[in-house]
Amino acid sequence: MSNKTHCSHCGSDAEPLVIRRGSVRTQIILWFMLVLPGFFYSMWRESTKRTVCSVCGSEDVAAVCPLEERHRFVHHH
Ligand SMILES: [Zn+2]
Numbered sequence: 001m002s003n004k005t006h007c008s009h010c011g012s013d014a015e016p017l018v019i020r021r022g023s024v025r026t027q028i029i030l031w032f033m034l035v036l037p038g039f040f041y042s043m044w045r046e047s048t049k050r051t052v053c054s055v056c057g058s059e060d061v062a063a064v065c066p067l068e069e070r071h072r073f074v075h076h077h
Contacts, residue, residue, distance in 0.1 A: 003016070009056055014055050018051055019051075019052050020046075026041065
């Protein structure tokens, strides 16, 4: 609940998706070939991971503060 993000692209508050570039298969092949490239490939994938909106796939998301959400709820009443 607390790790929801607000997407300024579609306006939805949803659980974000974490997308990694590259593929698991390439990672496994590299690990089998030689440990070092596989290690660097894993590092590269970790460094390029990004948080996207699970609704529209936009990267234009910001973390929603649970307190702010409650404040908004109180304000509506
Ligand atoms: Zn969105």
